[in-house]
Amino acid sequence: xxxxxxxxxxxxxxxxxxxxxxxxxxxxxxxxxxxxxxxxxxxxxxxxxxxxxxxxxxxxxxxxxxxxxxxxxxxxxxxxxxxxxxxxxxxxxxxxxxxxxxxxxxxxxxxxx
Amino acid sequence: xxxxxxxxxxxxxxxxxxxxxxxxxxxxxxxxxxxxxxxxxxxxxxxxxxxxxxxxxxxxxxxxxxxxxxxxxxxxxxxxxxxxxxxxxxxxxxxxxxxxxxxxxxxxxxxxxxx
Numbered sequence: 607x608x609x610x611x612x613x614x615x616x617x618x619x620x621x622x623x624x625x626x627x628x629x630x631x632x633x634x635x636x637x638x639x640x641x642x643x644x645x646x647x648x649x650x651x652x653x654x655x656x657x658x659x660x661x662x663x664x665x666x667x668x669x670x671x672x673x674x675x676x677x678x679x680x681x682x683x684x685x686x687x688x689x690x691x692x693x694x695x696x697x698x699x700x701x702x703x704x705x706x707x708x709x710x711x712x713x714x715x716x717x718x719x
Numbered sequence: 720x721x722x723x724x725x726x727x728x729x730x731x732x733x734x735x736x737x738x739x740x741x742x743x744x745x746x747x748x749x750x751x752x753x754x755x756x757x758x759x760x761x762x763x764x765x766x767x768x769x770x771x772x773x774x775x776x777x778x779x780x781x782x783x784x785x786x787x788x789x790x791x792x793x794x795x796x797x798x799x800x801x802x803x804x805x806x807x808x809x810x811x812x813x814x815x816x817x818x819x820x821x822x823x824x825x826x827x828x829x830x831x832x833x834x
Contacts, residue, residue: 699761707767708752710762
């Protein structure tokens with residue numbers, strides 16, 4: 607079975623540009639999580655969805671960040687406008703209701719110049 | 720919010736040696752998970768622990784869920800070069816209502832194995 611799929615794997619953009627990161631969770635999983643990883647702060651939960659509904663977005667840094675999950679097999683994380691401090695690796699993870707284990711995608715390395 | 724203190728931050732060991740790392744928290748967790756992250760990849764689940772006192776093995780890896788539910792350790796026996804990577808502990812505290820599946824992660828232990 608395919609794992610969590612993320613695209614793009616690498617993104618380099620200039621400050622002020624809009625960035626969209628994409629995620630396809632494992633088929634049948636009904637929880638989807640977006641994380642950000644930096645050297646300074648480690649892995650931080652940004653937002654998570656259950657059955658396509660955002661449950662907790664308290665980790666989203668500011669209004670420049672938004673996330674959507676239009677259906678069970680697709681989610682996006684958008685940053686508009688992007689800033690250099692947004693440079694990080696962004697991970698998507700999914701899990702199955704009642705299972706506490708989360709399965710991570712390979713991540714998107716974002717560099718904002 | 721909850722914080723996890725993971726130690727050591729890094730370790731250099733000789734191939735064949737055993738490794739031990741641990742995680743402590745000021746909060747009680749219902750689940751402890753251990754992940755490994757290779758460079759350029761996402762974390763991969765190694766072991767999941769669901770009950771206080773539980774001791775679980777996965778090949779050369781052994782992890783335990785502390786009795787107090789505030790700590791966990793991971794041991795790796797007879798290390799090999801492919802054990803190199805960053806090991807993360809994660810705790811989960813299920814919330815009320817529909818349930819909260821949020822994970823709180825430690826900062827990681829970077830393991831280097833000298834052949």
